[in-house]
Amino acid sequence: MDTFSIALTFVIFFGSLILIFWEKVNRIIVAVCGSVAMLVAGKLLGFYDEELAIEAIDFNTLGLLLGMMILVAMLEPTGFFEYLAVLAARASKGKPVRLFVLLGIVTTVLAMFLDNVTTVVLIAPVTILISEILGVSPLPYLMTEALLSNVGGVATLIGDPPNVLIGSAAGFSFNDFLVYSLPIVFFSWVGAIFLLKQLFKKELSKRPRRSKAVMKLSPAESLNQPVIARRILIVLGAAILLFFVHHLLHVEPSLIALGAAAVSLLWVQPDIQEVLKKVEWSVLVFFGSLFIMVGGLEHSGALEMIVKLFEGASGMHPVLFGVLVIWIVAALSAVVDNVPITIALIPVIEGLGNAGMDIAPLWWALAFGAGFGGSGTIIGSSANIIVATLSEKTRTPITSAIWIKRGLPVMIVTCAIASILYVLAYPLF
Amino acid sequence: MNVTTCMKRNVVSIPASTSIREAAAIFVKKHIGLLPVVDKNDKPVGVIGIRDLLKLEMPDFVNFVMDVDFVHDFGAVEDTRPPAATLKKPVRSLMRPVITVEEDCGLLRAYSLMLQQNLHDIPVVSKDGKLIGIASRVDIGVTILKAWEKVD
Numbered sequence: 001m002d003t004f005s006i007a008l009t010f011v012i013f014f015g016s017l018i019l020i021f022w023e024k025v026n027r028i029i030v031a032v033c034g035s036v037a038m039l040v041a042g043k044l045l046g047f048y049d050e051e052l053a054i055e056a057i058d059f060n061t062l063g064l065l066l067g068m069m070i071l072v073a074m075l076e077p078t079g080f081f082e083y084l085a086v087l088a089a090r091a092s093k094g095k096p097v098r099l100f101v102l103l104g105i106v107t108t109v110l111a112m113f114l115d116n117v118t119t120v121v122l123i124a125p126v127t128i129l130i131s132e133i134l135g136v137s138p139l140p141y142l143m144t145e146a147l148l149s150n151v152g153g154v155a156t157l158i159g160d161p162p163n164v165l166i167g168s169a170a171g172f173s174f175n176d177f178l179v180y181s182l183p184i185v186f187f188s189w190v191g192a193i194f195l196l197k198q199l200f201k202k203e204l205s206k207r208p209r210r211s212k213a214v215m216k217l218s219p220a221e222s223l224n225q226p227v228i229a230r231r232i233l234i235v236l237g238a239a240i241l242l243f244f245v246h247h248l249l250h251v252e253p254s255l256i257a258l259g260a261a262a263v264s265l266l267w268v269q270p271d272i273q274e275v276l277k278k279v280e281w282s283v284l285v286f287f288g289s290l291f292i293m294v295g296g297l298e299h300s301g302a303l304e305m306i307v308k309l310f311e312g313a314s315g316m317h318p319v320l321f322g323v324l325v326i327w328i329v330a331a332l333s334a335v336v337d338n339v340p341i342t343i344a345l346i347p348v349i350e351g352l353g354n355a356g357m358d359i360a361p362l363w364w365a366l367a368f369g370a371g372f373g374g375s376g377t378i379i380g381s382s383a384n385i386i387v388a389t390l391s392e393k394t395r396t397p398i399t400s401a402i403w404i405k406r407g408l409p410v411m412i413v414t415c416a417i418a419s420i421l422y423v424l425a426y427p428l429f
Numbered sequence: 430m431n432v433t434t435c436m437k438r439n440v441v442s443i444p445a446s447t448s449i450r451e452a453a454a455i456f457v458k459k460h461i462g463l464l465p466v467v468d469k470n471d472k473p474v475g476v477i478g479i480r481d482l483l484k485l486e487m488p489d490f491v492n493f494v495m496d497v498d499f500v501h502d503f504g505a506v507e508d509t510r511p512p513a514a515t516l517k518k519p520v521r522s523l524m525r526p527v528i529t530v531e532e533d534c535g536l537l538r539a540y541s542l543m544l545q546q547n548l549h550d551i552p553v554v555s556k557d558g559k560l561i562g563i564a565s566r567v568d569i570g571v572t573i574l575k576a577w578e579k580v581d
Contacts, residue, residue: 079496082494082499086499124493125490125493125494126494128489128490128493129488129490129493129494129497129500132488132489132490132503132504132505132506133488133500133502133503133504133505133506134504134505135504135505135506135509208505209504209505209508210504210505210507210508212504213502213503213504213505214504216500216501216502217499217500217501217502218498218499218501219499220499221498221499222496222498222499224496390493393489393492393493394489395489
């Protein structure tokens, strides 16, 4: 093992992470440059090459993300998301607490199966509309949607990019997530919504000035393309059913997602350029670049060193170690993107497994930490950034200080609930 | 024919120090859609239209939701008023850059400029840049149409 290679790969990887955190240079540009630097260093020093880099990319993750992105890109213009938000508004009859819970449920359920960012991007504008019509501040609703989408995404294999990564690396099935993650997420979610209701007590107790106006919102008219929406939802439903049994069929989730995308493309025959424009290629490039960087860390022997460091800590009680992983990963995810953290920690956990540690519970600890940690700060998750950016164009902008007061408690409470349940359920993992 | 043949000569204009509240009162009193803002030499320095004032009252959601067909009632938004502090501000803070035509500008040229720039009224200035009139799309349009009567 060459110390110089190890040091160099460390510098490239952590230098990139710092640049991503610093936010002066776009994170995707940083990742592309970092991965190229890693590859050049590897070629010069002889520990890494193009073939190994391609091997390092987890195409299962990329395929699953791409498939779901295409489905969502097609579902977006149909008005289905607005339709659900309008239904929630009508069902609330203009009562703030009821509206708060209903919008929270809609966002969570969508975030469990679809991309959080898309969910929030489409629900948040309608939320601003509903609250303006009612004459109340949109702030509590917007923040709650972002926070609950972070929490809800942890529940399923396809809910959140870190879960896709963890599922793919650990070989967890869709059902594994429903059995091990969903119950813990459920209790954390309940904790989060009760806490948020308390934190926004003042805003939510204000009586709306025109509560009857929401009853004049027409859900049918917000659903612009009902036929297309129905077709995509049928395909999406079938895909979710297949996710339940994918491990029995020996089919990777990526094939199901890409298959669903293919079937709905054929059934709907949309303008393919428009659909592909909406796919977030930058995210896929970001993932690919991070995989290549972490592959460099692995082949230079740097990861082995980190694993040895952790082994020192493995004298620690395994349950305590797991809880510690939840909180450390959560704290990191609150300030940096949780994707690079997850991609970097996956080989570390695999290394600990090779060293003889029982790592099944650690995967779940990583999932909870990466998912719940995003709630902690305004930049913790993409959903947070989106509602904050949208709110800047309204009369009640969400500031970093507001987020610390209302979002950080949610992160702490969800992590605490997850930790308690993790300890109680440890023997079952 | 040029734009002076159809423009209104008794044009109402305001200095940049006028408050938004005062400007709103002038729109109401004169029943007009656009107020040229002029300096002390009567040279246009900007314009303020009814739509610039109404923007203050528009709900935030119209910036985010492209299609508002499904919203049959704007609810509480209908009775919101801009805060007093906003109304006290001078029109300088709200006015847009002015696009003018000179007095010898042809009718079709003036009309096409208005189409391209999405203007409903266009201030007319003299050779030395002083405001001398204002013409609307209707003023210019009907003057052009008049010529059609002579076609056999």
